[in-house]
Amino acid sequence: MRTALLFSFLLICMPAKAQTLERGNGPEPSTLDAHKCPEVACGNILRDLYEGLVAKDGKGNLIPGMAERWDVSSDGRTWTFHLRKELKWSNGEPLTADDIVRSFQRAFTPMTASPLAEHFEALVNAAEIMRGEKPPSSLGVTSPDRQTVVIRLKRSAALLQLLTLPTAYPVYLPGVEKFSAQHTRPGNLVSNGAYRLKSWTPQSFVMLERNPLFREQAGIPNVRYHVTEDASSELKRFESGGLHITETLPPQPLAALKKKFGSQLRISPYLGSFWLGFNLTQPPLKNNRALREALSLAVDRDKLTRYITGFGEQPAYALVPPGTADYSPVALKWSKLSQAQREDLARKKLHEAGVDKNNPLEIELRYNTSTPHRRLSLAVAAMWRDTLGIKVRLRNEEWKVFVNNRKQKTITQVFRGGWIADVNDARNFLSNFQSGNVVNWSGLDSPHYDNLMTQADQAGDTVQRSKLMQQAEIRLLSEHAVIPVYFYVSKHLVSSNVKGFDANLLDHHPSRFLRLEEAKQ
Amino acid sequence: MKVWASRILEAVLTLWLLATLCFFLLRSAPGGPFDNEKTAPPEVQAALNEQYRLDQPLLSQYTAWLGDVLRGDLGPSFQYTDYRVTELIASSFPVTLINGSAALLLSLLIGVPLGIWAAMRSGSTLDRALMFTAGLGLSIPKFVIAPILILIFAVTLKWLPAGGWNNDWQSALLPIISLSLPNLAYCARLTRASLLEVLSADYLRAAKGRGFSGARLLFRHALKPALLPVVAWLSPALINVVSGSAVVEQVFGIPGIGRYFVQGALNRDYTLVLGVVLCIGTAIVIINALVDTLRVRMDPRLRDS
Numbered sequence: 001m002r003t004a005l006l007f008s009f010l011l012i013c014m015p016a017k018a019q020t021l022e023r024g025n026g027p028e029p030s031t032l033d034a035h036k037c038p039e040v041a042c043g044n045i046l047r048d049l050y051e052g053l054v055a056k057d058g059k060g061n062l063i064p065g066m067a068e069r070w071d072v073s074s075d076g077r078t079w080t081f082h083l084r085k086e087l088k089w090s091n092g093e094p095l096t097a098d099d100i101v102r103s104f105q106r107a108f109t110p111m112t113a114s115p116l117a118e119h120f121e122a123l124v125n126a127a128e129i130m131r132g133e134k135p136p137s138s139l140g141v142t143s144p145d146r147q148t149v150v151i152r153l154k155r156s157a158a159l160l161q162l163l164t165l166p167t168a169y170p171v172y173l174p175g176v177e178k179f180s181a182q183h184t185r186p187g188n189l190v191s192n193g194a195y196r197l198k199s200w201t202p203q204s205f206v207m208l209e210r211n212p213l214f215r216e217q218a219g220i221p222n223v224r225y226h227v228t229e230d231a232s233s234e235l236k237r238f239e240s241g242g243l244h245i246t247e248t249l250p251p252q253p254l255a256a257l258k259k260k261f262g263s264q265l266r267i268s269p270y271l272g273s274f275w276l277g278f279n280l281t282q283p284p285l286k287n288n289r290a291l292r293e294a295l296s297l298a299v300d301r302d303k304l305t306r307y308i309t310g311f312g313e314q315p316a317y318a319l320v321p322p323g324t325a326d327y328s329p330v331a332l333k334w335s336k337l338s339q340a341q342r343e344d345l346a347r348k349k350l351h352e353a354g355v356d357k358n359n360p361l362e363i364e365l366r367y368n369t370s371t372p373h374r375r376l377s378l379a380v381a382a383m384w385r386d387t388l389g390i391k392v393r394l395r396n397e398e399w400k401v402f403v404n405n406r407k408q409k410t411i412t413q414v415f416r417g418g419w420i421a422d423v424n425d426a427r428n429f430l431s432n433f434q435s436g437n438v439v440n441w442s443g444l445d446s447p448h449y450d451n452l453m454t455q456a457d458q459a460g461d462t463v464q465r466s467k468l469m470q471q472a473e474i475r476l477l478s479e480h481a482v483i484p485v486y487f488y489v490s491k492h493l494v495s496s497n498v499k500g501f502d503a504n505l506l507d508h509h510p511s512r513f514l515r516l517e518e519a520k521q
Numbered sequence: 522m523k524v525w526a527s528r529i530l531e532a533v534l535t536l537w538l539l540a541t542l543c544f545f546l547l548r549s550a551p552g553g554p555f556d557n558e559k560t561a562p563p564e565v566q567a568a569l570n571e572q573y574r575l576d577q578p579l580l581s582q583y584t585a586w587l588g589d590v591l592r593g594d595l596g597p598s599f600q601y602t603d604y605r606v607t608e609l610i611a612s613s614f615p616v617t618l619i620n621g622s623a624a625l626l627l628s629l630l631i632g633v634p635l636g637i638w639a640a641m642r643s644g645s646t647l648d649r650a651l652m653f654t655a656g657l658g659l660s661i662p663k664f665v666i667a668p669i670l671i672l673i674f675a676v677t678l679k680w681l682p683a684g685g686w687n688n689d690w691q692s693a694l695l696p697i698i699s700l701s702l703p704n705l706a707y708c709a710r711l712t713r714a715s716l717l718e719v720l721s722a723d724y725l726r727a728a729k730g731r732g733f734s735g736a737r738l739l740f741r742h743a744l745k746p747a748l749l750p751v752v753a754w755l756s757p758a759l760i761n762v763v764s765g766s767a768v769v770e771q772v773f774g775i776p777g778i779g780r781y782f783v784q785g786a787l788n789r790d791y792t793l794v795l796g797v798v799l800c801i802g803t804a805i806v807i808i809n810a811l812v813d814t815l816r817v818r819m820d821p822r823l824r825d826s
Contacts, residue, residue, distance in 0.1 A: 240676045
């Protein structure tokens with residue numbers, strides 16, 4: 001009887017359920033303030049709520065957003081965006097070029113403390129405003145009329161890619177003034193995207209509904225982003241029909257997952273790079289390129305990606321992942337050798353570095369506490385021990401302690417590194433190694449490298465810029481400041497009822513490009 | 522009246538000590554709320570430190586925070602920047618408290634009768650089987666019970682959701698069962714042991730000798746004293762389900778306060794951790810007071826002391 005009742009209740013609920021896309025979204029979003037969003041969880045939701053001057057389709061291609069078209073000056077430094085007519089906020093008010101300009105000004109104000117604002121340093125006066133040296137009104141974003149936004153750059157940059165970041169979304173300033181931090185609450189949040197905020201239960205879900213004022217009506221009326229912190233629980237929620245899309249997958253044998261989920265399993269290249277970093281500011285790795293190269297050569301990337309990570313990650317011999325926009329991949333010069341040849345070379349390099357039986361080496365590999373990192377570190381330690389006869393101390397630390405130590409560069413030797421791109425631009429990976437950059441955990445201080453990166457920034461066109469960045473990357477690789485290990489993949493389970501979920505490098509899947517078909521009975 | 526005044530004073534002092542200790546312990550942990558993979562540039566860092574008063578000396582941060590707490594404001598969350606800690610607790614604590622209370626009620630409703638039943642058939646195979654099962658329920662941790670329940674009732678049978686929170690009984694049922702199983706087992710064992718002890722007391726043997734038997738003996742004379750240890754256990758049990766709810770909340774994706782404990786500490790969300798500690802501390806003080814009152818009402822021996 002009870003089962004029957006429950007079943008009929010579920011049946012009653014079904015038609016409503018088919019109207020809502022249930023998306024797993026990882027941890028609780030830290031904010032829904034577009035200018036303050038630092039992580040994937042808020043980025044996913046904000047992409048549905050907002051639209052920048054430029055947007056991306058489901059395949060990751062750039063498409064017109066608020067701007068229907070744009071022109072660029074011959075030197076590539078002045079961009080003019082022509083807005084669509086009758087742009088509206090979700091509360092019905094007209095959205096003007098002036099709103100966009102003032103929103104940009106807010107993003108760079110020091111008080112906003114926008115975590116991604118530094119990507120926009122190429123905008124005239126953006127860096128000075130962030131440092132509090134100039135007023136926000138001096139920003140190189142202006143509106144000559146209600147329909148036009150002009151952005152001026154002081155150096156070359158992948159501006160169109162940058163404009164798809166949440167920092168470039170228009171935030172409704174009257175709401176910020178009226179509600180301050182609470183302007184992101186349901187009922188207060190005014191946005192301009194295909195969806196608008198319906199409800200938000202912290203630690204549970206964020207519910208969006210179709211924005212009727214958006215120019216193209218989204219196919220799915222409601223989208224619910226669930227907090228799914230635990231990947232194993234998320235998987236079970238998918239299996240029981242509670243989720244249409246998962247944010248990730250727990251570590252499990254790939255073959256078993258493939259067998260169980262078939263075409264619902266979606267694994268594709270992701271714009272992220274995993275590496276092990278060397279601390280170049282302290283012995284024994286300081287001024288010892290031969291040792292660094294020996295350690296890099298002895299790491300068998302094929303084995304690591306096949307047996308340790310196991311989700312089809314691609315072995316890496318460079319820093320910038322393949323497929324990065326306007327960039328041709330480079331590689332370590334011995335990437336074509338077999339692993340046996342690399343190991344021979346590794347032993348030679350170790351000898352060159354002065355390490356032998358009389359002068360043994362003990363080295364420390366530091367990582368943040370997590371099972372996948374521990375497994376990988378153990379494997380690498382075994383490779384170093386077997387190939388080079390080096391003793392390795394493994395050291396794991398809680399996340400905050402680890403990132404702090406890595407930043408300090410005083411007690412680290414070899415450490416877990418890696419980078420997930422915010423924008424599809426090689427600079428995103430390479431600028432991290434410029435001297436003075438806060439995330440230059442290796443402490444690389446190479447005037448040659450810095451010079452190449454500066455030249456790339458000054459380059460007149462994309463081809464020249466890309467060429468200079470390639471040279472910089474080759475320089476970085478030949479310094480052996482890091483051991484590139486693998487390029488990440490994105491992994492999801494996507495219900496067969498969801499259509500239009502296309503693979504793309506940044507793993508962005510705006511809901512407006514998805515369709516939800518009725519569940520097959 | 523005087524007793525209550527001194528109890529309240531004692532409680533306030535305890536909470537203040539707890540908060541103070543926690544404040545300085547948290548601050549002595551390495552790493553800060555803004556240490557992350559993608560470290561903010563120094564200017565942004567400075568702006569954030571100023572916003573959250575981290576640029577001030579530790580002692581003045583402490584006094585400012587304490588002043589805010591006395592005014593009823595637990596400060597802004599470092600991690601969930603759109604929310605005040607007070608709001609986060611106001612939305613999450615009721616969920617944990619209701620689930621925890623329901624779990625405990627379920628444990629009592631099933632555990633006590635089971636314990637009585639086992640005690641009445643003490644030594645029988647049924648008794649041994651029941652107590653063995655209870656022992657099993659006690660020893661299996663919640664992070665094992667919860668996924669097994671999900672596997673059976675959500676993934677295989679598809680009767681209940683595997684997680685998520687919709688403010689309805691369906692999404693609450695499995696978490697409540699997961700929370701209650703160990704408590705239920707303990708409650709059954711406690712009731713059985715206590716009842717057996719009471720039944721062997723002289724006054725009950727005398728009552729038996731005078732011809733009282735069966736239900737009358739049990740319900741009128743034995744049960745009340747036998748339940749005293751169960752009532753005393755209620756306080757630590759409720760505290761346990763409230764403060765130890767993190768695992769179940771994480772597995773089922775329930776927006777309760779337990780998760781803030783763990784996440785807050787990992788994220789170095791100072792204000793959130795302190796808020797949660799104060800909230801749970803207050804709850805413990807209140808629960809203890811209520812259970813004590815109940816015990817005094819049930820046990821005349823406690824009234825004089």
